[in-house]
Amino acid sequence: MEILYYVLLSMVTLIVIGSIFRNRVARGIGYIVLAVIPLHSMIIGGPWDFISSMLAILAAIVGLASSMYTNSYEELKYGGGHLHILIDVFAVAVYTTFTAMDIITFIVCWLIAEIIGFFAIVYEVERKTLTAGLRYIVVSMIPSDIALMTLLTSLSMKVGFVEALFTSINEVGNLLVGLPPILYIMMMLGFIAKAAVIPLHFWLPDAHSLAPAPASAILSGVMVKIGVYGVFRILPSVDMMYILITFLFFGAITGVYGGLLALAQNDIKRILAYSTIEHTGLIVTELMVYRLTNLLIPLEAALAIVCSHALYKSALFLNSGSIEIYSHTREISRLGYLAREIPSEALSALISILSLIGVPPTIGFIAKLFLLVASIYYLIIDPILGTILIVLISFAITLAAIYSIKYATAYWGTWRGGIESKKIGMDLEILKKKLTMWEYIPALLGIVGTPPITIAIITILGHEIVRLELALPLFLSTIIFLAFTYYMYIRLKAASRDVQWLGGALP
């Protein structure tokens, strides 16, 4: 199985070298192989366990989409530059963090990913981005570094200084048993700071909305999952009820908070950023429920949210980048009826939004289904906390539906600018071929990938066997979904209302 790891390392090298020489083919092959290796490990068996492999595959997919998207994005937005190197190294660093097998590799890759993340956030040098970068360092980087140091230190108190560096990452949960509670709190706080959960959440909206779009896609799609991954690794050792319940409610409150603030935003990227906060909150909640109840279904829920969120959020962030390139603005009050101008973008956004709302048979639906089922299980076990939790979670889910509609108004809503604007001379074919195409990778995977992801989560975690009668409703809902999407697509081309505005910046 060692050979897999060497193949992985050589692919990582290939991507970085390909990035330096601007070679698309090498990078594309690299990412695809990077996605296949953990898949191989998942199906046939390999050095990684299910969680690592799953997150790694997601990182590779999001990395592929963002990396290819960057090629044209940097041309169209900045007129060249070296953004693609930053994006590639970033994606690869996140990927290797998930595939790290010992603590030292994990920490090295984590730190590199963090540093690259900072440079991605401040890529557009402005006062705003620098403030966001500063906040990122203080609220996200420092706490998570404290968490990493504490993790390493706690390990070395158990197994010795050098041995701690080479501890296998799968054993961390068992080794850390019986530490003083303050160390657990430090670790948990640090890791959830990376996932932007209350109380260390406020760095994320600025950072994710001000970074270039492909960087945001990686930051939001997979980077925040590093924190979740960290929490997952130390979780088996935490056995203080009060810590778990505290973080359970931090997560649930984050869900509602993120949803509410997403409603109040005017910038499409900020909507998405707050939506990320909401989802990580829900993921952390489910992980805590998993630890509290020892049932498998909350873990499945958490994993399903991780998968679905990574796919649709990266697709939507790339989509917001395209909107920005096309219309030169991100403010929702100045956008509307873009669907008439850029229908292919609109379709990609539609698929992702439906997944975000949770319409069957998208992966978002599966995630929400698991989430609700898990909450009901918890309700049975602990009626009081369960009631509060289920109320918060349902509220968060509803809010998700509302703000996704708000995002959709960029394509289908009324344009409230009020002034006649002029058409910009942009070749739509370029936009379609070079940018939109890559949004479809994560967006379509959110639909096509639903059965395999669901089956993988259910069977590999050993919850129950898949039954055939489940396939029929799934098949039916797929047909309804396709019909609905097709209808929307036709309608938006022949929208009855006639508007003068044809997209582009305000005069």
Place this chain on the structure above:
Amino acid sequence: MILHEVGLIPILLALAGFITPIFTLFTRNRYFYSTYMLVIAVIVLLFSYKTMSAVVEGHIVVYPFGGWPPPLGITYTVDFMNGVLGLLASVLFLKISIYSFWYYGKITGYEWLTTLILLLMTGVIGCLYTGDIFNFFVMLEILCVSSYALVAFFKKRRWAIEASISYAFIGAIATTFFLFGVSFIYAAYGTLNMADIAAKAQNIPLTTMNLWSGLCIDDICFGNIALASVVSIALMLWALTFEAGLFPNNYWLPSAYTEAPTPASALFAGIVDKVGTYGVLRVMLTIFSSSSILMFKVLGISFRDLVLLILSILGMVSGYLGSLVMIIQRDVKRFLSYSTISHIGLLFIPFIGLSSNYSEEVIAKTLAAILFHSIVHALSESMLFIGLGTLATISGSRKIDDMSGYGRLYPIITLAITLGLLNLLGLAPFPGFFSKYMMFLPMIEASAYLQAISIVIISGISAVGYFRIIYLLFLPKPKNIQEKHRIVLPSILCISVALILLILGITYMIYGVYDTMVGYGKMVVSSDGVREYIMAVDIVYMKLISGGGK
């Protein structure tokens, strides 16, 4: 074990320094002076390496000057703590002398710079190796006086003179305080030898040294040693923390480091501040160790632990101060000076782990962490001074903004600078990460969570400043395209230091550097280790009269 090389190093350096002006009568060729310094540096490195290898074998190396038995004559005593720092000092000196081949082409008056650097090194090595507290004062004076002169080296610059005056004025007062402290000790203990003082302060019976310095009954030797110790520790720590640049005494440091010539700045940031740190460690660990006269209770905790607690808090203050002020600097050498202050803070923060209520294991780990961080910081900070100082020299300005985009013009040296900055930041394959990990570990074991978290927070804050430099070097396009300067030698020097750091980090993981360092640290801090230190000096007389020296 008596080793003659220990005594030879300061003598050689002092002689070499004092005869340098004579050479100006014959030649003013800059290559001559560079080669001269390089030869001296290689010899010093060999000698200190030999000393270090004897220390690593488990000996405590002693050299009595002039054959006088310990409390009467000056003794040089080297254990692991100062052996490591002495080797570090000679490595830095070698680095500087290689750099001088390039740097002397850019300035005039290099013969005097050579003299002053040699004298500075005399002071540094003398302070580190000496086993006599009055000799420590003398060497500190040599170090300080040559530093004043080095800071004012560019005497046409108004700011250089001002920096030198502000440094010299307070520095003279601080060293005088040290002299007062030494006088109190001499008046009460009747001896100046560190081992002898340590023995008397900890009530350890001696065989030969008390023949000369007398016996103690309880607290009374020649005077009341308890009182004298308290007063002298206050006075001495003032001078030592002044030299280290710890918080209330840090105001002179940025302007002095900034105005000094680049090689001198590299030495200042590399080793001169470590001399102050070493002095505090020697006083608190060997002379007044955890079973000493200073263990009486004040405010519920023992006086020694109170001092360590205060030092740790001051370390936190200077760490935060240095890292915060560093962010807004425009001058690149000032930036590095504040970075040095924050790292001095980091060196002092773990001092809480040296308190007597922790086990020897924790104390040894703390000491190992402090020493390792000293090494890491000295190597990379001096490399950064050389690298960024070179860029400042060729751009003719020390402003950070004027160096923007130099990453594309001079890729090798900027790569080295980036690696050095990442090392100071504590990125993982670099030893900087492991040194912070080493400091973090005993803090957690000692339940000093505030200190532990502060270490990471300070690194995090300083990340902003380091990222800014990296960003400015690489991302913008060069402002004014000028002719390319030849900086082959500094580039090679810096990149090789960066590679050495990388190799150090990797070997750290593979070989058991940590356990080795903790093992030697335990030899220094344990009560047996202190006793061994005292006995190694005590037995010199017997060796001398039995004839031979070996």
